[in-house]
Amino acid sequence: MNQGAPLGVYDSGMGGLSVLAELRRALPHENFLYLGDTAHVPIGARPEDEIRDLTAQAVAALHARGAKGVVVACNTASAFSLTHLREKYPALPIIGLVPAVKPAVAATRTGVVGVLATPGTLRGTLLADVIRQFAEPAGVRVLTAVSAELVPLVEAGQAESGRTREVLRGALTPLAEAGADQLVLGCTHYPFLAAGIHSEFGDTFTLVDSGAAVARHTRRVLEERDLRSRVQEPGEVTYLVTGDAHVSAPVIATLTGQAGQNVTVQQVTT
Structure with missing residues (x-):
């Protein structure tokens, strides 16, 4: 080669x-x-x-x-x-x-980790496998949030639009209220949402991606x-x-x- x-x-x-x-x-x-x-x-x-x-x-x-x-x-x-x-x-x-659950588990102080995923990622086996391998032995609770709308919004060049922030609020508020301090970005589109997440949730989450x-x-x-x-x-x-x-x-x-x-x-x- x-x-x-x-x-x-x-x-x-x-x-x-x-x-x-x-x-x-x-x-x-x-x-x-x-x-x-x-x-x-x-x-x-x-x-x-x-x-x-x-x-x-x-x-x-x-x-x-x-x-x-x-x-x-x-x-x-x-x-x-x-x-x-x-x-x-x-x-x-x-x-x-591989979803970045391992570093999120190592870094959490609250014992609660959130994963923002797509429907496809939740259906696959990789996420379940890394949760079983790293989170469960550490006694860390993993909560998932899923949205089918965020990827199309990024694809349309609307990563920082008002609609995107509205979707983020709806998806991530339950994780914030449950005490998640680490947020695994379970889709490669989601790092482009970092500014919107920080705008809506401040320092609630440390964002972790692969x-x-x-x-x-x-x-x-x-x-x-x-x-x-x-x-x-x-x-x-x-x-x-x-x-x-x-x-x-x-x-x-x-x-x-x-x-x-x-x-x-x-x-x-x-």
């Missing part, structure tokens, strides 16, 4: 950009192929086999474009697809997400397989979407801190 090949990053939409930001900090000399399956977002309410099929198609598209590894930067896709993907691509490093940990793990995997880029120039990102590129471009620009700039986005089929 060529060390200079790009690293693929897949999400059902724009949420994986939060993971991409952490990957670029940890691996500044890597080139990235970011694929947002915006034609099918959100995927959380879809049947399990459809989630696996959509994820497999996206990974196949990244593999065909020469990706030396793929980060599945989507909690729902990770929950349903990692085993199948690793069986299909045994030579391709495939890295997924992005930085996934980036560190990805760096280790590339080093172990001798796949890290050897160039010294800053890496670049190629943005791919399955939906309308003209619609996605300004959202990507905003979420990546390039608002007002021309961001090139290519529409592809998977």
Whole structure:
């Protein structure tokens, strides 16, 4: 495998950009192929086999474009697809997400941890597994809040809108009232809601997500397989979407801190 090949990053939409930001900090000399399956977002309410099929198609598209590894930067896709993907691509490093329950359990002072999740993440096994592995032995209570509306709001570029804050109030107030002091962001779209959460709840919650940990793990995997880029120039990102590129471009620009700039986005089929 060529060390200079790009690293693929897949999400059902724009949420994986939060993971991409952490990957670029940890691996500044890597080139990235970011694929947002915006034609099918959100995927959380879809049947399990459809989630696996959509994820497999996206990974196949990244593999065909020469990706030396793929980060599945989507909690729902990770929950349903990692085993199948690793069986299909045994030579391709495939890295997924695990809800950040472990660090939240270690940090809580109240003994109550909240998880803001999507319907798909709650249906998968990964969240239940990490709760059973880390929270239950520590005697920590884990409460979940779910919303099917937050992902579409982020996708529409409304992460800080009044409607988004209204949805956050409804979803998170029960967790705050129950004493949760750590809030696990169980979807890669949710780090983009941090400002709204802090505005509504102040310092009630410490926000915990998987992005930085996934980036560190990805760096280790590339080093172990001798796949890290050897160039010294800053890496670049190629943005791919399955939906309308003209619609996605300004959202990507905003979420990546390039608002007002021309961001090139290519529409592809998977």
